[in-house]
Amino acid sequence: MEDLKILGLCGSLRKKSTNMGLLRYAKEHLPEGMTLEIADLSHVPFYNEDIKDKPPAVEMLFQQMSEADGFLFACPEYNYSIAPALKNAIDWASREPNNLLLSDKPAAIMGSGGGMGTSRAQYHLRQVCVFVNLHVLNRPEVFCNAFADTFNEKSELVDTRIQQLIEQQLMALKAFAQKWQRDSSN
Numbered sequence: 001m002e003d004l005k006i007l008g009l010c011g012s013l014r015k016k017s018t019n020m021g022l023l024r025y026a027k028e029h030l031p032e033g034m035t036l037e038i039a040d041l042s043h044v045p046f047y048n049e050d051i052k053d054k055p056p057a058v059e060m061l062f063q064q065m066s067e068a069d070g071f072l073f074a075c076p077e078y079n080y081s082i083a084p085a086l087k088n089a090i091d092w093a094s095r096e097p098n099n100l101l102l103s104d105k106p107a108a109i110m111g112s113g114g115g116m117g118t119s120r121a122q123y124h125l126r127q128v129c130v131f132v133n134l135h136v137l138n139r140p141e142v143f144c145n146a147f148a149d150t151f152n153e154k155s156e157l158v159d160t161r162i163q164q165l166i167e168q169q170l171m172a173l174k175a176f177a178q179k180w181q182r183d184s185s186n
């Protein structure tokens with residue numbers, strides 16, 4: 001069986017992003033048979049229907065999305081909702097013919113933020129996923145407090161509880177995605 005290809009998208013663009021720290025931890029602790037590529041959203045412009053020639057960063061993102069069997073979203077919370085860089089990437093992809101880059105693919109969500117662990121933003125993201133027909137893993141949910149010794153000064157994840165949760169989520173995503181692939185090939 002081929003490796004399951006997951007694409008990671010992070011809603012924070014800052015260098016010391018803790019959400020990117022979650023994705024990096026995931027990449028270093030993948031279950032066997034799964035790969036994780038992390039997209040660079042820093043040069044993706046705001047979606048604008050007037051842009052007829054896709055910018056190179058968008059082409060690159062689309063290429064990675066088309067090769068992905070599923071997605072892992074690192075979802076910061078900005079003013080109780082989804083950070084614009086992440087929503088923008090989904091918006092761009094959703095305008096491709098037949099929504100082929102996203103439709104019918106599995107996804108999982110994690111997030112690092114204030115005391116509520118980005119739960120409000122994550123539930124908004126789940127709502128967006130309904131419309132673009134992404135199938136989001138229910139459990140385990142990964143809600144992480146960025147300000148409670150969860151990360152070291154390099155924004156590496158050091159909290160063992162969250163580390164375990166991410167490893168469990170990756171296993172669950174793998175099982176969920178494989179079930180999805182089996183069901184859709186029948």
Ligand SMILES: Cc1cc2nc3c(=O)[nH]c(=O)nc-3n(C[C@H](O)[C@H](O)[C@H](O)COP(=O)(O)O)c2cc1C
Pocket residue numbers: 012013014016017018019020076077078079080081112113114115116117118146
């Ligand atoms: C514009 C803005 C709005 C924010 N709003 C919230 C919020 O509603 N809830 C929350 O938990 N954190 C909020 N934060 C704090 C972020 O959770 C915090 O900056 C977090 O570290 C961002 O993730 P990062 O480390 O991956 O950049 C906000 C930050 C910014 C810049």
